[in-house]
Amino acid sequence: MAYSEKVIDHYENPRNVGSFDKEEEGVGTGMVGAPACGDVMKLQIKVSEDGIIEDAKFKTYGCGSAIASSSLITEWVKGKSIDEAQEIKNTDIAEELALPPVKIHCSVLAEDAIKAAVTDYKEKQDK
Amino acid sequence: MTQNGNKSIDLKNPFELFGLEPNFLLNEQELSQKLRDMLQTVHPDRFVSSSDQEQLAAMQKTTQINDAYGVLKSPVRRAQALLQLRTGVDSSGEVTVKDPMFLMQQLELREELENLSVKKDMNGLMSFAEQIESMQEQQIAVINDFFQQEGENQELESDKILAEIYKLQFLRKTLIDIEAAEEKILG
Numbered sequence: 001m002a003y004s005e006k007v008i009d010h011y012e013n014p015r016n017v018g019s020f021d022k023e024e025e026g027v028g029t030g031m032v033g034a035p036a037c038g039d040v041m042k043l044q045i046k047v048s049e050d051g052i053i054e055d056a057k058f059k060t061y062g063c064g065s066a067i068a069s070s071s072l073i074t075e076w077v078k079g080k081s082i083d084e085a086q087e088i089k090n091t092d093i094a095e096e097l098a099l100p101p102v103k104i105h106c107s108v109l110a111e112d113a114i115k116a117a118v119t120d121y122k123e124k125q126d127k
Numbered sequence: 128m129t130q131n132g133n134k135s136i137d138l139k140n141p142f143e144l145f146g147l148e149p150n151f152l153l154n155e156q157e158l159s160q161k162l163r164d165m166l167q168t169v170h171p172d173r174f175v176s177s178s179d180q181e182q183l184a185a186m187q188k189t190t191q192i193n194d195a196y197g198v199l200k201s202p203v204r205r206a207q208a209l210l211q212l213r214t215g216v217d218s219s220g221e222v223t224v225k226d227p228m229f230l231m232q233q234l235e236l237r238e239e240l241e242n243l244s245v246k247k248d249m250n251g252l253m254s255f256a257e258q259i260e261s262m263q264e265q266q267i268a269v270i271n272d273f274f275q276q277e278g279e280n281q282e283l284e285s286d287k288i289l290a291e292i293y294k295l296q297f298l299r300k301t302l303i304d305i306e307a308a309e310e311k312i313l314g
Contacts, residue, residue: 031230032223035293038300040233061237105221112223 003064004098010068015075018057020044028082028121030113034105039066043113045077045085047121053077053085058113065103069093069110082118141195141208151209151274153199162196202263203299206270206292214285224293233297240301244308252312256305259298266295 003011022029022044030043039062046055056074060067072093077085093099093107142149145161169185169192177185198204207218224230236259243251273288 029227031227031234032225033230033233033293033297034221035224035296036219036221038297038303040230040237040297042230042234059234061234061241108221109223112225116225 003068006072006097007064007068007099010071010097011064014058014067014071016055016057016071017059019059020046020055020057025124026121028117028119028124030116030118030120032109032113032116034062034066034109036105037062037066039063039106039109041066041070041109041113043070043074043110043117045082045114045117045121047082051081051083053080053082062109063103063106065097065099065106066109068097069099069106070113072096073110073114077114082121085114086118088114140212141198142212144191144195145199147199149209149212151206151271153205155200158196158199162192165192202267202270203292203296206274206288206295209274210285210288210292216285216289218289218292222293224290226290229294229297233301236301237304240304240308244311247312249309249312252305252309256302256309259301259305263295263298263302266291266298270295 019042020027020029024046026047026049028045028047031041032043033040039060041058041060041062043058044056045053048054056077058070058074060070073088076088088111090104090107090111093110094104097107099107140149145158145165147153147158147161166189169188171182171185174182174185198208210216210218239255240252243255270288270291273284273291
């Protein structure tokens with residue numbers, strides 16, 4: 001299958017690969033996986049006191065599209081509020097990366113990961 | 128993977144086609160023996176002087192047998208088929224799993240695999256494969272327990288079984304990746 005140039009760019013030069021300490025205050029961690037293809041994705045956000053995402057990191061084991069989707073979304077969420085980040089739609093990711101229909105689920109996974117990270121952050125704050 | 132690989136298991140019950148009781152555990156030797164016997168009956172050699180229609184029917188039957196065998200042979204697909212037979216739940220679609228504990232463990236296993244691949248550590252990869260295989264065996268036993276429980280007049284808890292089948296799928300994927308890493312080292 002032919003990957004789009006943007007997918008290849010993110011795959012070869014992934015942005016924001018890495019981890020934060022998930023116990024650290026202000027860090028939200030989202031873990032998601034797709035059983036059908038076995039992809040595993042960890043996406044973390046670091047949120048400032050006024051609810052702005054200052055930094056984001058990811059670690060993904062999966063195909064090029066899954067890596068590109070998570071790399072792109074970490075770029076997009078930086079500087080956004082957590083509410084804005086939750087509004088990112090998988091279709092925006094799929095469109096930006098020109099994902100073929102069989103790879104749409106990779107963008108869904110990235111959307112689910114950011115939602116899970118925000119949920120985790122909020123749960124930590126409520127404690 | 129066959130063309131039907133991702134399609135939901137259709138109409139034809141693969142267990143029935145092979146004359147087997149719809150159980151999760153099955154005897155692999157018995158299964159491959161049945162496959163050979165059944166393929167014999169539809170072998171093209173037996174239909175050389177038959178009508179086009181009969182030849183076509185035999186070909187279609189061959190495809191059906193091979194597809195069913197593919198389902199029965201794979202623990203994941205067999206569990207999915209059994210679940211669908213008993214509860215009507217189709218688990219072949221794309222879903223997102225959100226079990227943090229399990230996924231964190233999977234992520235760590237993939238990291239370990241990555242390290243072993245980078246170091247081209249063949250022995251390490253082989254013992255890592257053994258570790259995953261034994262986790263897979265345990266997972267198969269867990270799934271079997273769920274299917275057994277149902278036999279004792281209990282409602283089949285499809286959500287719980289599904290979650291266990293998903294885990295098996297991730298373990299399968301790790302094993303496939305280990306094989307790929309080994310092949311890459313061996314060239």
